[in-house]
Amino acid sequence: MNSLIDHAARYHGDAEIVSIGTDGNPSRSDWATVSERSRQLASALRTAGYVQGDRCATICWNNVGHLECYLGISGGGMVCHTINPRLFPEQLVYVINNAQDKVIFFDKTFLTIVSNIRDRLETVEKFVLMSEPDEEIAAQFPGLLFYEEFLQRGTPNANWPEIAENQASSLCYTSGTTGNPKGVLYSHRSTVLHALVAAQPDALNLSARDVVMPVVPMFHVNAWGVPYITAMVGAKLVLPGPGLDGQSLVKLIDSESVTIALGVPTIWQGLLSALDELGSSAQSLKRTVIGGSACPPSMMSEFRGKYGVEVVHAWGMTETSPIGTVNALLSKHNTLSEEGRNKIRESQGRPPYGVQLKIVGEDGHQLPEDGIAQGNLRIRGHWVVADYFGVEPNQTLEEDGWFETGDVASINDDGFMTIRDRSKDIIKSGGEWISTVELEGIAMGHSAINEAAVVAASHDKWDERPILLAVKIPDANITEEELLAHYQGKVAKWQIPDRAIFVEGLPRNATGKVLKNKLRSEYGEVLVNKPAS
Amino acid sequence: MNSLIDHAARYHGDAEIVSIGTDGNPSRSDWATVSERSRQLASALRTAGYVQGDRCATICWNNVGHLECYLGISGGGMVCHTINPRLFPEQLVYVINNAQDKVIFFDKTFLTIVSNIRDRLETVEKFVLMSEPDEEIAAQFPGLLFYEEFLQRGTPNANWPEIAENQASSLCYTSGTTGNPKGVLYSHRSTVLHALVAAQPDALNLSARDVVMPVVPMFHVNAWGVPYITAMVGAKLVLPGPGLDGQSLVKLIDSESVTIALGVPTIWQGLLSALDELGSSAQSLKRTVIGGSACPPSMMSEFRGKYGVEVVHAWGMTETSPIGTVNALLSKHNTLSEEGRNKIRESQGRPPYGVQLKIVGEDGHQLPEDGIAQGNLRIRGHWVVADYFGVEPNQTLEEDGWFETGDVASINDDGFMTIRDRSKDIIKSGGEWISTVELEGIAMGHSAINEAAVVAASHDKWDERPILLAVKIPDANITEEELLAHYQGKVAKWQIPDRAIFVEGLPRNATGKVLKNKLRSEYGEVLVNKPAS
Numbered sequence A, B: 001m002n003s004l005i006d007h008a009a010r011y012h013g014d015a016e017i018v019s020i021g022t023d024g025n026p027s028r029s030d031w032a033t034v035s036e037r038s039r040q041l042a043s044a045l046r047t048a049g050y051v052q053g054d055r056c057a058t059i060c061w062n063n064v065g066h067l068e069c070y071l072g073i074s075g076g077g078m079v080c081h082t083i084n085p086r087l088f089p090e091q092l093v094y095v096i097n098n099a100q101d102k103v104i105f106f107d108k109t110f111l112t113i114v115s116n117i118r119d120r121l122e123t124v125e126k127f128v129l130m131s132e133p134d135e136e137i138a139a140q141f142p143g144l145l146f147y148e149e150f151l152q153r154g155t156p157n158a159n160w161p162e163i164a165e166n167q168a169s170s171l172c173y174t175s176g177t178t179g180n181p182k183g184v185l186y187s188h189r190s191t192v193l194h195a196l197v198a199a200q201p202d203a204l205n206l207s208a209r210d211v212v213m214p215v216v217p218m219f220h221v222n223a224w225g226v227p228y229i230t231a232m233v234g235a236k237l238v239l240p241g242p243g244l245d246g247q248s249l250v251k252l253i254d255s256e257s258v259t260i261a262l263g264v265p266t267i268w269q270g271l272l273s274a275l276d277e278l279g280s281s282a283q284s285l286k287r288t289v290i291g292g293s294a295c296p297p298s299m300m301s302e303f304r305g306k307y308g309v310e311v312v313h314a315w316g317m318t319e320t321s322p323i324g325t326v327n328a329l330l331s332k333h334n335t336l337s338e339e340g341r342n343k344i345r346e347s348q349g350r351p352p353y354g355v356q357l358k359i360v361g362e363d364g365h366q367l368p369e370d371g372i373a374q375g376n377l378r379i380r381g382h383w384v385v386a387d388y389f390g391v392e393p394n395q396t397l398e399e400d401g402w403f404e405t406g407d408v409a410s411i412n413d414d415g416f417m418t419i420r421d422r423s424k425d426i427i428k429s430g431g432e433w434i435s436t437v438e439l440e441g442i443a444m445g446h447s448a449i450n451e452a453a454v455v456a457a458s459h460d461k462w463d464e465r466p467i468l469l470a471v472k473i474p475d476a477n478i479t480e481e482e483l484l485a486h487y488q489g490k491v492a493k494w495q496i497p498d499r500a501i502f503v504e505g506l507p508r509n510a511t512g513k514v515l516k517n518k519l520r521s522e523y524g525e526v527l528v529n530k531p532a533s
């Protein structure tokens, strides 16, 4: 992986890295400087006694200091453990102790969080605040180190050590909605192979002329690999820091001429409203890459129709580095109507070279890939997790190296995969499966609706029936009947939710995914005394 | 590598392979069929007793049978040795015996050639003609096998064997202008890594929506890797067979909607004239990739200006798989004038991630990369040869894995490399180096000139002086003085050739490169009795 940063430094040394600090102010660096400083960081860690394989953690926003940690820690042969600051304190303590982190680099925003759990961390020897020295803070946090000072312990532009390609480079915990998070290790090899594929025209399509803004956090699956991919192709990188509201993003896109931005659907909802409010047409923006949860069709058409921005729909997981599928059309789709093409764009796409998919039934038998059959999705490939961190080897994968994703999907004969649901969220009504993803997409297509979740409610006759929980856009006026009527003609009658319940907001986990188990325990019994529908 | 063909078969099974046969007639196949048949070929070879590592040779045009041999031989674990049919008979015998080929697959065109050298081949056990059985031919060539019959000995869609990634997959001999050809081995790993990089936006930029026509022969550096790259991305492939004249190519481009074509400059010269003659605008064609020798600036501007076809200038060697550099502009070039951008496009480009370049002086010391200093070009990387076939290991590379290319080049601070010459062709006049590549490009920019070569002639005062050998376009009227006057203002006075001599044609080696040593021995003394200029 240090060959990535060397390549960027030599051939794209003056390509910019724009970074928004925790104070909201931008700073400018470039690949040459980031390379010099990340070599210095690796050397500082070595000087401090850390050796290859040691875990060093980060709790940071998307910013240039975090980028230097990524490259310096992994390039130095240590393992960069990126931590999600939105985890509950107990989860934070758990992942840090489980990973046996020795150093934590963290942004000022997270000073209190770190300070509060400090006493329960069993292995951490050094706490490094990402800033210049600050006496006031130092006084409150005994033993605190400051990044700019710590860096000075290393030699600028020090040589990288030799690293075997299968050595671990980084570590990220899944944000399981149930149970303890599990650590996923990436290797130098898997990271480079993933980057090689991700840059391709039918994946993210990145060149040296792109200006790339990862809104997906760097603490989540390495920001989908963007830091490595941009180093590989020498693109300009725009790191938005803590301000992920629509207005801040729009301003950044316009001022830095961002050509491609990546993130989850909820982020883009805010962006679309802000574009409207600010009257920006996002002139420079050519593509958004949307993944993490299903992109509602209405969002795709707004991006494409109103702003000329192509939406690249992608699917992946922490365990898959993350690219599993990307939606890029085939030649034969040229002959379809625009509507036909849009239908295809709604699916999560096809696997690039390097990974394979299949769907299996409850008994583990492979199901036909006809676009109709749906089953448990399995994936196999060069950047799919083999073992969770700290778990006995060979416990994670099924036979022949297949990983069980926990998603339910169908695959058509061209290999385009459509996520129907998480397997634990799917609804079984009178023996028939109902996809909550599809029902949510329809609700979000209604102009009065901002967010939507469909969950199973117990039902006397049908076992389970879908109910819709929806968040209105501010000041919108809509009744339950009107919202349910919106489903007419869009799905079969028996798939229409039994109820639409308006709520103030949806509970989400640390990576922004809706906590459906929470909704089920709250609303799961609302139908029980209702007569059969 | 068999994962490449599996990927194409599953996800792009119906993407077409159009192929022109030795009889000039087109046939249509697709990735699914090619996959099925190449698995069958691997199985037939296994059944015939061949084992992993055995060399099996091909002497074929660019066609679908050759593609099946590529994939079937390598996918079966054997080594696909692609032979250049334009080699002299002694060279053919040499490379086949040196490689210890056990089987030769060859097109009908080459029946006589193979038949003539047959008795001198020491290791070949099977001769397989790429056709249906033909009794008349069988009678003339005892023991001849026919491809379609031979295939039947295998099981269609048989399983691939397990192959270690560093195992050899294919073999290609350099077409040295002096000495015996040397065998370059490619591995499954180097082939896949090369393909991953070659498909990127800043390299060949290939997607599933492309229609790719490799005019560069499949017997030369695996047609620059195109068969593997197109399988990886699932593109449609157009294989032009034996008819490489401009008219045939134009017709194929138009009828198959080719979006990108790849070849050497001489091929494109024919294509440009044919476009003119046929009144075609090559509507579908978006890019040509030009390498193998320097692309004359006039050719680039004709493609871009007249047909809106982008020229991607690339440099590489048999020993480098071949991609060493590709010319893709950087963001900062956006602010240049069109002329400024064209100047940059003339260089051979910058190395993609995966290879590195440097230039060294006669003493082996690295020279500055300032765009001015010129020295011997060295390259290092994941798809650069380590050892020639059959040569003691560790004889080929310099210290730290650098390969000496034999080219003289300069590199600028962005890493853009310009080839000045082959080191043995460069002219040293009064202690100053003169680039023959540059002088040839200027001559070819003259509307009356079709081909040009500049070589050193001995000179009493200056040791060497450049002389120009030029081939006029048919019926053109131009004098020596007029042609030399064309250099005025384009290069320094002392770099202008001393003579321009019109010739009927230029001697070329089997891959189309001008044999300058031949020109030197013929014309090297023309200045000797001339007074000092």
Ligand SMILES: Nc1ncnc2c1ncn2[C@@H]1O[C@H](COP(=O)(O)O)[C@@H](O)[C@H]1O
Residues within 6 Å of the ligand: A174, A175, A221, A290, A291, A292, A293, A294, A295, A313, A314, A315, A316, A317, A318, A319, A322, A348, A405, A406, A407, A419, A421, A422, A511
């Ligand atoms: N494009 C998408 N459409 C639907 N679900 C998605 C998509 N991308 C990711 N997911 C979901 O997010 C899960 C991975 O979560 P995580 O490991 O936290 O990134 C997947 O298993 C899917 O359930």
